[in-house]
Amino acid sequence: MTILIDPPLVPWRGRMWSHLASDVSFEELHAFAAALEIPARGFDGDHYDIPAEYFDVAVAAGAVPVRSRELVERLRAAGLRRRKRPRISG
Template sequence: MILIDPANAPGHGRLWSHLASDTSYDELHAFARRIGIPERGFDRDHYDVPSERYDVVVAAGAVPVSSRELIVRLRAAGLRRRKHSRRALEED
C-alpha cells in the first residue's frame, strides 16, 4: 500500500510529506513515476513530496497516515532504512 504522512517536515523554505510503500520499493517507485515525482526526491526509503502536491498524491491513491504510523508500517514491512550515524560509519 502507498502511504503519505502530513506535510510537517520543514526544509528549503517549504513543508514536506513523506511518500512510502509498506509493500515494496518497486511499488513505491512505480507510483512516484506515474504521478510525476522525480527520482531525485527519493531518500533511502521514501520520497519527499512538497505540501502543495499532497492533495494530488492522495487523489492518485496514496493513503494518508500519521508520521508515526508511516514509520511503524515501514519497520513492520522490513523496508525502513535509517540514516547512518557518524559513529556507525566510523565503526564499519
C-alpha cells in the first residue's frame, strides 16, 4: 500500500489544501480516506482534496509525504492519473 500526500500548498475557500492519492488503486485510496473519515465529496477524480489540518493525521496513519510533482508523476506511472474535463463557459 502506498498512499501519498503532498504539502498543503493550494489555497481555496480561505484554507490551504493537500492532495491525497494512491499509486496502487482507487480502492486503496477510498479505504484509506474512509478510515480517516474524509468525506467522499473530497474525491476529485484521482485524488482527495484534504485541508491542511488533516495533513499530520494522514501522515500518522501511513500516508507518505511527497512533493506535488512526484505525486502526479507516480499517478501517471501507475496509470491512475485522470485529466480534468475542460469547463465549458457559457
